[in-house]
Amino acid sequence: MNSEDQAFFAKADQIDLSEYVVLDYFFESSVEPTHAAAHLCQEQSTAQWKRVGVDEDMRPLHAAKVIDLVVECMPSQPCIPFMVEHWDRLWACRVKIAYPIRNIGRALPNLITAACGEGAFFSPGIHAIKLQDISFPPGYLEAQEGPKFGIAGLREWTGVHNRPLFFGVIKPNIGLAPEPFRDIAYESWLGGLDVAKDDELIFDTDWSPFDKRTRLLGEARLDAEQKTGKKCCYLANVTDEVDRLIPLHDIGVANGANMLMVNAMATGLSAVRMLRKHTEVPLVAHFDFIAPMTRSPYYGVHSRVITKLQRLAGFDAIIFAGMGARMKTTRGGVLADVKACTETLCALQREHTADAPCPIKPALPIPGGSQWAGSIESLYRDIGSTDFAIVPGRAVFGHPQGPKAGAASLHQGWEAIRSGVPLADYARDHEELRVSISHNH
Amino acid sequence: MNSEDQAFFAKADQIDLSEYVVLDYFFESSVEPTHAAAHLCQEQSTAQWKRVGVDEDMRPLHAAKVIDLVVECMPSQPCIPFMVEHWDRLWACRVKIAYPIRNIGRALPNLITAACGEGAFFSPGIHAIKLQDISFPPGYLEAQEGPKFGIAGLREWTGVHNRPLFFGVIKPNIGLAPEPFRDIAYESWLGGLDVAKDDELIFDTDWSPFDKRTRLLGEARLDAEQKTGKKCCYLANVTDEVDRLIPLHDIGVANGANMLMVNAMATGLSAVRMLRKHTEVPLVAHFDFIAPMTRSPYYGVHSRVITKLQRLAGFDAIIFAGMGARMKTTRGGVLADVKACTETLCALQREHTADAPCPIKPALPIPGGSQWAGSIESLYRDIGSTDFAIVPGRAVFGHPQGPKAGAASLHQGWEAIRSGVPLADYARDHEELRVSISHNH
Known part of the structure; x- marks a missing residue:
């Protein structure tokens, strides 16, 4: 993995999960999965993480981060791919992404933008993607009303x-x-x-x-x-x-x-x-x-x-x-x-x-x-x-x-x-x- | 076409199009297209058009109606079907449906419900469906604001x-x-x-x-x-x-x-x-x-x-x-x-x-x-x-x-x-x- 991609990866015990929503995606990529997943995080969060000519990096605090990546099938081991005509050139993966709550606050439209917005569905090298699940830290949920009855x-x-x-x-x-x-x-x-x-x-x-x-x-x-x-x-x-x-x-x-x-x-x-x-x-x-x-x-x-x-x-x-x-x-x-x-x-x-x-x-x-x-x-x-x-x-x-x-x-x-x-x-x-x-x- | 299905068909010059929104769908069906299209209209509107034991019929005023139906490919003439594994048993069609404004009024959530709701996507015999276009009579649009600038x-x-x-x-x-x-x-x-x-x-x-x-x-x-x-x-x-x-x-x-x-x-x-x-x-x-x-x-x-x-x-x-x-x-x-x-x-x-x-x-x-x-x-x-x-x-x-x-x-x-x-x-x-x-x- 190159160092740019590394900035979008974290071990689940290295970040404070109480500050992240967890997004679980299936995706199929035509590029190597760690690179595809890093790019996905980048598109969803710090698409450009510094100003020109300034020594700064928004990624430690604000980048979405891959906390789990499982390659379900590889180009050499086809399974049930979406893009049937290209099944021999695609990876199929499951990825868990920790998304920083500090980027979006508690509003539902903001959460939907982060999880299902331009970033998720227009990430380079990813041709099929489905948000499979979402989960939240208790602190996030405590600030929500949820069902009244x-x-x-x-x-x-x-x-x-x-x-x-x-x-x-x-x-x-x-x-x-x-x-x-x-x-x-x-x-x-x-x-x-x-x-x-x-x-x-x-x-x-x-x-x-x-x-x-x-x-x-x-x-x-x-x-x-x-x-x-x-x-x-x-x-x-x-x-x-x-x-x-x-x-x-x-x-x-x-x-x-x-x-x-x-x-x-x-x-x-x-x-x-x-x-x-x-x-x-x-x-x-x-x-x-x-x-x-x-x-x-x-x-x-x-x-x-x-x-x-x-x-x-x-x-x-x-x-x-x-x-x-x-x-x-x-x-x-x-x-x-x-x-x-x-x-x-x-x-x-x-x-x-x-x-x-x-x-x-x-x-x-x-x-x-x-x-x-x-x-x-x-x-x-x-x-x-x-x-x-x-x-x-x-x-x-x-x-x-x-x-x-x-x-x-x-x-x-x-x-x-x-x-x-x-x-x-x-x-x-x-x-x-x-x-x-x-x-x- | 059977007489039940006929109730969901109209020639475009037989109804007052100023009272209808026109919905243009592509669909693929495993049943004969006129029957599939009639059922689609029924699901989108008068799913049950009379009370038990009462001689009445809500369809003339309230049914969605097929005003155009083009079969693009038939089971014997496959083209590019969605359900590839069943292409030899599906029809692919374009259908224009006139949807009665009296059912829904002018509110956007009501329009979206009619055009993209349970009815459209869960109609019997239809396995793939996409709303391709929508158009409106001038009277409907005059009651809308649209862009201010x-x-x-x-x-x-x-x-x-x-x-x-x-x-x-x-x-x-x-x-x-x-x-x-x-x-x-x-x-x-x-x-x-x-x-x-x-x-x-x-x-x-x-x-x-x-x-x-x-x-x-x-x-x-x-x-x-x-x-x-x-x-x-x-x-x-x-x-x-x-x-x-x-x-x-x-x-x-x-x-x-x-x-x-x-x-x-x-x-x-x-x-x-x-x-x-x-x-x-x-x-x-x-x-x-x-x-x-x-x-x-x-x-x-x-x-x-x-x-x-x-x-x-x-x-x-x-x-x-x-x-x-x-x-x-x-x-x-x-x-x-x-x-x-x-x-x-x-x-x-x-x-x-x-x-x-x-x-x-x-x-x-x-x-x-x-x-x-x-x-x-x-x-x-x-x-x-x-x-x-x-x-x-x-x-x-x-x-x-x-x-x-x-x-x-x-x-x-x-x-x-x-x-x-x-x-x-x-x-x-x-x-x-x-x-x-x-x-x-």
């Missing part, structure tokens, strides 16, 4: 314990006036749905004004609580221009919406953090505008990183692409997002801080996409916990017997699992589940 | 006419205290630099507080104007949490920063629109967090779309990946971004509105990446106009004779072009240019 707070808020939460997307999503929209939501609450939610494509429009919609559903929610003796939640979508988020929060909450959704990346994570400081109710993220940057296997940003950043921004629950053919996501990919919601965000640094717990609360993972009573069990087994939610649309609001029956079918599906009875057997005495099974086959 | 306003603001603008990134970017940072910026203005700018990685930090930095550079800028008799601009980076944008604008502008930069996608486009309503000075976009979603050839979002959305959000000038090996961008890709800055945003609808001009001003295109005096000419020839800027770092602030000489070398490079003299010949009598040439070889 978290999983424990959400359970208290909804009164749901010892089972997954049942969200349902009110459908038809687009075009329905607030009154019939209210009516079907009300039916779903009577059937036991925990959270009736706006679709991500329903906004504040003239055919469904936010004020009127939240007022009608807020009233209906309280009626349903009276009737069922159970907490009912209405999750209203406040996605709009960022200077409307707080006004919509205030209108919605005053009207009785008791959870709010933001299409996170379409609106911007820093805007969510602003709303988080203000919110009185739990915040839920929807996963629009994430696939374009996460789904190339060797380029972009891993969805677990986006999930972690959403949690850092303050979401109490995060909907992401879940299991099933339509979501085009591997089991491993879904579980990576689940863990990004629930596990510590300071993995690497834990060794340095004597078991200090993560100061950021866990967020409730909600794998999205085409769920129904029959898909709960495999999800429950895969996640290995009841700390998740499902968010069906059609299984509740397209149930042939209506939304009340649709919601009931979810509870019956869970009861079957809890009792250890096969779904088909349990369905014999439970008509809503029986209809749901035949509707899904 | 635009190219004409920027020329008036900077006093630069009949040539490209010369921006320069003050370097060292990270770690330099405000005083020496001010000194090198001042030198560059004396050499004739139009806009000395903050790097995208310099924020409001304790080693370079925004207040102090903008105050020192604001004063120095006025001094330089006195000394040179020429307008000098300081472009300060206000990238930070969104609730800090307007406070930083107010501090910066009061201190004498007379242009402001935002790392657009890292901060969020809607936050930029909020700043645009408030700003007293031109706004410039930097291109962080765009590559991850734009650079897969058959997946994600084309950079021209992101550029158009940045213009719509209100940027007066937009820095994007330019020519040269480091930027890994084709000439065609760069020119697509240039056009997205300057051409009408209502291309498709123009036929319907009798030559109504585009109500959104053009933004100044700034192709970024490793420019110097010698790279101006090819850019000028490619763009075919002087309406652009270059934004070198090293060519100004790494010039062996200092930033004043670096800035002068850019003017000399332009004068050579203007006079029709080969650069090497012109350099004989112009030392700054001569040094720059040998420094770049």
